Amino acid sequence: MVVVTVTNCPPGLRGDLSKWLCEINVGVYVGNISTRVRQNLWTRICENLSSGQATMVYPAMNEQGLDFKSWNSTWQAVDYDGIKLMKHPLSCEPNANEGKNYHSTAYGHLLAKRKLANDRKEYSRLNYTVVDIETTGLDPTKDQILELSAAKVRKGVIESSYSQLIGVTCSIPANISQLTGISNEMIEANGVELKSAVEKFLTFIDDDQLLLFNASFDLNFINQACKLYDYPIIENHIIDLYKEARKTFRYLSNYKLETIAAFLGLSEQKHRGLDDCILMHNVFHQLNEKLIASKEKT
Template sequence: MVVVTLTDCPPKLRGDLTKWLMEINTGVYVGKVSARIREMLWTRICEHLSQGRATMVYSTNNEQGMEFCVHNSSWKPVDFDGLQLVMRPEQARRETKARASRAEVQQMLIKKKQSQTYKERQEGYVVIDLETTGLNSSSDEIIELAAIRIINHKIADQLEILVKAEKGVPKVITELTGITEEILEEKGMVLSSAIEKFCEFIGQSTIVGHNIAFDRSFLKEACRKTNRMNLKNPAKDTLDLARRRIDDIDDYKLHALADYFQIKVEEEHRALSDCITTFQVFEKLNEI
């Protein structure tokens, strides 16, 4: 079960939410969706809700029986000995914030945007991609992780990690990627070490991916298995951007978009190569 509450929800975002959830009151949406859809909806909420506030609560198999996310809120989730709690701001701070005029709020938003733009220009963003043994994050495994850091529209650093598979690699995946069980056994890292290195590389940067909800669902499951906090980085999805900005193609797969923009793909279905292709597609989409 998923419950979402929103304030100042734009019509387009409301349309996206009502495709999957039922609006039972103004700004309150309820439904039962897969983890992949839930992550996709939260990503869209964070991308399109610029001034309003959002809260998502969903059931999960932890001690509390639930997890929650907040966006644009002064109440912040904190981890307390494995329990997810909420830290509320001091009363004086809330009262001061409540007295802020419309002009002051507007000025704060402008400064925040300018600060974020400067930060992104200095720190860039990170493009990520995974190769997995299947499509189900609960039963399938990550076998390759890759990330590239982009600063000033150029690749500044990169990371590529093979991950040992406990359940083996299906033949169809080997045919698709060229990754065999022997390669993973010889060159792969255990999941806990791979995720630690991957998360350290990403840091707090904005992440970019193609159908990034898929990647995030596997990363969330990997973090759960390795007792790590789930990634909360802001994210941008080239699949979503392409659907909103390009209307003269029928196929929005990564390599179809690469063909559309006349981008040369060095190697298909490998994480690092797909990161580079995603980066190039993302840059082209931002020019539209």
């Protein structure tokens, strides 16, 4: 559920909001919309609301289960020890020791809420979408996406998947073809336009939290493609399997996906999008089992 409040809303902006949300009171809009629509609506609000104020509250994969934004407001969103709060304009600035010696009833409620959020976070580790790409090289500003893949996981089980070869405009380097098994002939026969693939990919992942390995690499390429076609960049909650593995296994010679998989007795990395999505899911599943086992011991 998304909630938007707006003051001094111009007619044109009110029309945009009414297309997607239900106005339940003057300047109060609510509804269920996708991440892309939400981001586009917020952009329109910021561009068209010159004299009024706006606030948006929406679901997010964090401890609180929500996030919020404000525009033209003296109320500002701040991070308080991992918890998002709104800073009241009349409140005094906190001193250097504030928060360290804060033991009010409200703080007790905050700790209780944080524990509940941690329990929710454990549950959320069973529900996510795995993402993997194959590319013609390492530079997102010069190289291209060869394959775009994702697998949706619910309650720890892969439920559905998306995978598509991309019709790149260059010849695939020999070392990439050897690594991935993707040939120029395969691209000619089954590759589609990047714009179409990215659009379907964004629809598939929606606002799900995403599991990637070395997330910044894949996201740099995907967001570069999003910008190319004026699509909103990915702002989903990210779980980086590389970082998770480094925290769990502190004694491996390296932290490549193939090394971690071999250590866990899993299949080899094939450097194909959907196959590697499945492999990452299996690695993450074992990491979760080790996490649960360690908590049971304590």
